[in-house]
Amino acid sequence: MKRLFAVLLAAAFCAAAPARADTTLTFYYPIAVGGPLTKVIDGYARDFEKEHPGIKVNPIYAGNYDDARIKALAALKAGQPAQISVLYSIDLYELLEQDVIMPWDDVAATAEEKAWLKAFYPSLMMNGIYKGKVYGIPFQRSTIVMYWNKDAFKEAGLDPEKAPANWNEMAQMAAKLVKKDAAGNVTRWGVMVPSTGYPYWMFQAFARQNGHDLMNKDGNHTNYAHPDVIAALQYWRDLGAKHKVMPQGTVEWGTLRQEFTEGKTAMMWHTTGNLTAVKTTAKFPFGVAMLPASKQRGSPTGGGNFYLFKKTTPEERKASLAFVKWMTTPERAADWSIATGYVAVRPEAYETPKLKDYAAGFPQAVVARDQFRYATAELATFQTGRVRKLLDDAIQSALTGQKTPAEALKAAQAEADKLLKAYR
Amino acid sequence: MSAAGRRTPTLETAAAWLLALLWLSPLLYAFWAAFHPAEYATRLQLLAPLSVDNFARAWTYAPFPRHFVNTVMLVTMVLAAQLVLCTLAGYAFARFDFAGRDIAFGLVLVQLLIMPEVLIVENYRIMSRLGLVDTILGIGLPYMASAFGIFLLRQTFKTVPRELEDAARVEGCNFIGVLWRVYVPLARPTYLAYGLVSVSYHWNNFLWPLIVTNSVHTRPLTVGLAIFGAPESGVDWGVISAGTLMAVSPLLVAFLLFQRQFMQSFMQAGIK
Amino acid sequence: MKTVYGWLLLTPAALLLAGFTHYPAVATLWDSLFSTGTVVRPSRFVGLGNYASLADDPIFWQVLGNNFWFAVGTIPTSMAIAMLMAIWVNDRLPARALARMAYFTPTVLPMIAVANLWLFFYTPQIGLLDQIGTLFGLASHNWLGDPHTALACTMAMVVWKEAGFFMIFYLAALQSLAPELEEAAKMEGASRWYFFRRVTFPLLMPTTLFVLVNATINSFKLVDHLFILTKGGPDNASSLLLYYIYQVAFSFFDTSYASTLTVVLLVLLAGLAVVQFQLVERRVHYR
Numbered sequence: 001m002k003r004l005f006a007v008l009l010a011a012a013f014c015a016a017a018p019a020r021a022d023t024t025l026t027f028y029y030p031i032a033v034g035g036p037l038t039k040v041i042d043g044y045a046r047d048f049e050k051e052h053p054g055i056k057v058n059p060i061y062a063g064n065y066d067d068a069r070i071k072a073l074a075a076l077k078a079g080q081p082a083q084i085s086v087l088y089s090i091d092l093y094e095l096l097e098q099d100v101i102m103p104w105d106d107v108a109a110t111a112e113e114k115a116w117l118k119a120f121y122p123s124l125m126m127n128g129i130y131k132g133k134v135y136g137i138p139f140q141r142s143t144i145v146m147y148w149n150k151d152a153f154k155e156a157g158l159d160p161e162k163a164p165a166n167w168n169e170m171a172q173m174a175a176k177l178v179k180k181d182a183a184g185n186v187t188r189w190g191v192m193v194p195s196t197g198y199p200y201w202m203f204q205a206f207a208r209q210n211g212h213d214l215m216n217k218d219g220n221h222t223n224y225a226h227p228d229v230i231a232a233l234q235y236w237r238d239l240g241a242k243h244k245v246m247p248q249g250t251v252e253w254g255t256l257r258q259e260f261t262e263g264k265t266a267m268m269w270h271t272t273g274n275l276t277a278v279k280t281t282a283k284f285p286f287g288v289a290m291l292p293a294s295k296q297r298g299s300p301t302g303g304g305n306f307y308l309f310k311k312t313t314p315e316e317r318k319a320s321l322a323f324v325k326w327m328t329t330p331e332r333a334a335d336w337s338i339a340t341g342y343v344a345v346r347p348e349a350y351e352t353p354k355l356k357d358y359a360a361g362f363p364q365a366v367v368a369r370d371q372f373r374y375a376t377a378e379l380a381t382f383q384t385g386r387v388r389k390l391l392d393d394a395i396q397s398a399l400t401g402q403k404t405p406a407e408a409l410k411a412a413q414a415e416a417d418k419l420l421k422a423y424r
Numbered sequence: 425m426s427a428a429g430r431r432t433p434t435l436e437t438a439a440a441w442l443l444a445l446l447w448l449s450p451l452l453y454a455f456w457a458a459f460h461p462a463e464y465a466t467r468l469q470l471l472a473p474l475s476v477d478n479f480a481r482a483w484t485y486a487p488f489p490r491h492f493v494n495t496v497m498l499v500t501m502v503l504a505a506q507l508v509l510c511t512l513a514g515y516a517f518a519r520f521d522f523a524g525r526d527i528a529f530g531l532v533l534v535q536l537l538i539m540p541e542v543l544i545v546e547n548y549r550i551m552s553r554l555g556l557v558d559t560i561l562g563i564g565l566p567y568m569a570s571a572f573g574i575f576l577l578r579q580t581f582k583t584v585p586r587e588l589e590d591a592a593r594v595e596g597c598n599f600i601g602v603l604w605r606v607y608v609p610l611a612r613p614t615y616l617a618y619g620l621v622s623v624s625y626h627w628n629n630f631l632w633p634l635i636v637t638n639s640v641h642t643r644p645l646t647v648g649l650a651i652f653g654a655p656e657s658g659v660d661w662g663v664i665s666a667g668t669l670m671a672v673s674p675l676l677v678a679f680l681l682f683q684r685q686f687m688q689s690f691m692q693a694g695i696k
Numbered sequence: 697m698k699t700v701y702g703w704l705l706l707t708p709a710a711l712l713l714a715g716f717t718h719y720p721a722v723a724t725l726w727d728s729l730f731s732t733g734t735v736v737r738p739s740r741f742v743g744l745g746n747y748a749s750l751a752d753d754p755i756f757w758q759v760l761g762n763n764f765w766f767a768v769g770t771i772p773t774s775m776a777i778a779m780l781m782a783i784w785v786n787d788r789l790p791a792r793a794l795a796r797m798a799y800f801t802p803t804v805l806p807m808i809a810v811a812n813l814w815l816f817f818y819t820p821q822i823g824l825l826d827q828i829g830t831l832f833g834l835a836s837h838n839w840l841g842d843p844h845t846a847l848a849c850t851m852a853m854v855v856w857k858e859a860g861f862f863m864i865f866y867l868a869a870l871q872s873l874a875p876e877l878e879e880a881a882k883m884e885g886a887s888r889w890y891f892f893r894r895v896t897f898p899l900l901m902p903t904t905l906f907v908l909v910n911a912t913i914n915s916f917k918l919v920d921h922l923f924i925l926t927k928g929g930p931d932n933a934s935s936l937l938l939y940y941i942y943q944v945a946f947s948f949f950d951t952s953y954a955s956t957l958t959v960v961l962l963v964l965l966a967g968l969a970v971v972q973f974q975l976v977e978r979r980v981h982y983r
């Protein structure tokens with residue numbers, strides 16, 4: 001019996017002593033655009049492992065952004081390992097409040113690593129910085145763009161190469177693009193902006209175009225009831241109710257792309273993430289343009305950043321840094337952009353031959369990038385889920401005519417203030 | 425045992441068939457969208473070309489084999505545990521007169537009304553503490569003691585004639601032996617009925633598995649389908665239909681082959 | 697001795713039931729008296745504070761109202777259709793096996809899977825309902841995006857799912873009715889409707905009550921389709937209590953408020969149990 005015990009002890013000792021310290025990185029990621037992209041991520045993981053023996057990467061596909069956040073936090077709470085994750089850029093405050101993330105600044109030691117932190121588009125960094133430290137590294141980011149059906153434009157007597165540049169033009173051109181059948185029913189709308197799924201995101205564009213952001217940098221104040229913001233919602237409502245170029249009620253996010261490619265609407269506002277899908281299914285020439293301006297151009301950014309979790313060992317942190325740096329090299333950023341339709345997250349990516357050629361053949365791909373200088377951070381505050389839902393509900397109630405934009409937004413602002421008071 | 429010699433009037437027949445067609449329409453649409461290319465998903469033209477491209481794509485988008493294995497493991501584990509636990513409990517209620525029995529039975533029946541789905545918040549917390557989050561056992565555990573099963577088996581066991589039990593006792597069986605040799609064999613129809621109901625229910629269960637599972641290793645088909653069908657870029661009906669058909673086909677085929685048994689099971693369960 | 701054995705047999709099941717039904721129910725009640733804790737702000741006792749927030753929460757009242765209309769809309773409808781289906785399938789309907797299979801199929805399909813297909817039915821302009829509508833010259837309608845119709849659309853899907861399931865119970869009951877009753881009624885010249893109203897329907901009462909209990913419980917439980925169809929929108933017009941609980945607990949991470957909402961749900965279910973128990977005691981006159 002004693003012998004057996006000794007043998008077991010020795011075996012345990014051998015197993016415990018790290019022979020080849022293999023660091024394992026587990027990360028949750030969402031796929032927000034359709035396609036066999038899990039294979040692409042898995043491919044990246046394998047390529048990284050080849051170049052970095054001693055680090056194993058375990059990507060876990062978690063669904064959409066909400067799922068990824070829920071799953072990653074649940075895993076951390078349950079004590080399961082996760083070192084990094086791609087999560088919604090706006091989950092920053094929630095993650096801070098749960099005290100689960102740490103800034104990348106603390107791990108970036110060398111001058112080269114610190115320079116890497118500055119290599120991304122500034123507008124993409126906005127959602128990831130809190131009190132001067134970088135918590136989120138951009139990975140799959142998007143903005144809203146306007147897609148337009150060139151054939152429909154020609155049919156309506158409009159110049160098929162010119163998209164509307166401002167709100168007035170959009171309303172007028174859309175009115176010309178509405179097509180009705182003999183009975184007077186609309187068979188094609190002028191423009192459609194989705195109001196389910198992520199209504200607040202679309203609304204941020206309207207608000208920004210009218211000159212205002214919806215929250216402050218510290219995540220404890222919202223701006224829902226500013227007169228310009230109310231006017232922005234009024235314009236959105238008017239498109240459906242007054243100008244009749246958009247259906248009344250809410251427009252479904254999930255089916256909008258189909259409605260555009262089926263010719264049921266001549267223009268649509270949607271994420272650049274849809275670009276590849278529209279390209280493959282549209283049977284007509286289409287254009288992609290920056291969103292029209294009111295007082296200025298504007299669009300929120302969207303998408304996911306890499307976050308680093310606190311419950312990590314120094315080896316894991318170094319490995320994570322290596323992995324994330326590897327995932328965001330110009331070549332890889334270009335590759336990911338072409339595969340998904342997301343914007344490449346750093347300027348150097350657009351200088352790579354691959355992306356240069358792609359953009360030459362498909363100029364629609366760089367519109368989103370050009371829009372970056374007008375871009376603003378996505379809506380994020382403490383209690384972000386609730387604060388966002390207040391806005392979503394307000395938008396939907398205004399678009400369905402249940403409340404006026406002023407009523408809806410003022411009520412939402414009052415509720416948001418109650419929630420955020422504790423953080424000021 | 426239908427009314428002798430009376431045919432349903434024509435108008436009613438037409439109405440019944442129309443209703444049947446209506447009832448099948450979602451499934452019919454799924455077949456349509458799955459077997460035609462993406463652009464025909466919304467255009468219902470009869471002569472559209474067929475394709476199995478959607479199935480190929482759906483297969484790569486989501487790990488269906490893994491989800492299938494998870495689901496099979498889940499329903500098997502749950503059913504096995506239910507059969508054992510409910511048999512023991514049903515036997516206790518049917519044949520043992522013990523202190524507090526009626527109160528205990530009442531407490532058991534509470535679960536008929538307050539199912540694990542209703543208590544998601546607290547049950548998730550418990551699973552977290554037990555370390556069972558993201559495990560298949562974690563999905564199945566709250567369901568293993570089924571009030572419905574206990575109720576059914578109690579009713580069934582009560583109808584077993586005492587003489588059979590006495591005969592077995594005369595041969596020297598203790599109470600477990602009696603259970604195994606007399607009661608269980610006689611309750612076979614009930615077991616079959618209950619089994620089909622349970623498998624159906626857990627194959628299609630969604631909310632609780634959604635909450636408890638985090639990763640592909642444990643997700644059953646329903647959760648896999650939901651995640652697979654909800655990307656930011658919008659709905660692709662061809663691929664979703666293909667995925668849906670792949671996920672529901674085992675149960676659907678089983679149902680089509682064993683229709684009578686399925687319906688008899690549910691009927692039996694209902695009568696009791 | 698028997699007592700020991702009795703409890704011994706019962707123990708495994710009892711442990712699991714206590715662990716996942718009774719204990720959580722009590723724990724939920726307890727939890728609703730505290731505030732949600734985060735790492736930064738720990739939990740503290742607030743007594744009835746959460747219930748006060750509940751009363752102030754317009755979404756809660758909206759959701760409660762929705763559940764009420766949902767129950768009113770789906771329960772009688774699915775029961776009536778189920779009864780009709782059972783009668784048809786029980787008669788000499790041509791191709792009745794096929795009809796029976798068609799009616800029962802929704803029961804074996806998971807709701808979450810079918811929700812995407814129903815999404816196609818309801819999509820404006822390119823969806824099935826609107827395509828049929830265009831054939832008749834009707835305008836396209838934003839079914840799921842109009843707060844007046846969103847809830848009704850989800851109800852239609854649930855009725856579709858449930859009716860076939862209830863049909864089975866009615867079928868079983870119909871088949872246990874003595875055929876002599878019908879023959880006697882025919883001989884006396886009673887019309888089918890008269891026979892149904894005065895004989896069949898009252899004899900089906902026990903089944904009806906059983907189905908009623910089931911349908912009511914299900915009306916609180918069935919929220920899977922909301923994840924795909926509307927996510928509770930527009931502006932909570934189609935949200936239901938259990939779905940709201942999920943949002944609060946797993947999207948907002950506000951577990952105490954979710955517990956408070958759950959207590960309301962438990963009270964409703966318990967109340968229904970009491971009411972139905974009384975009904976069953978009074979009306980069922982067999983066994």
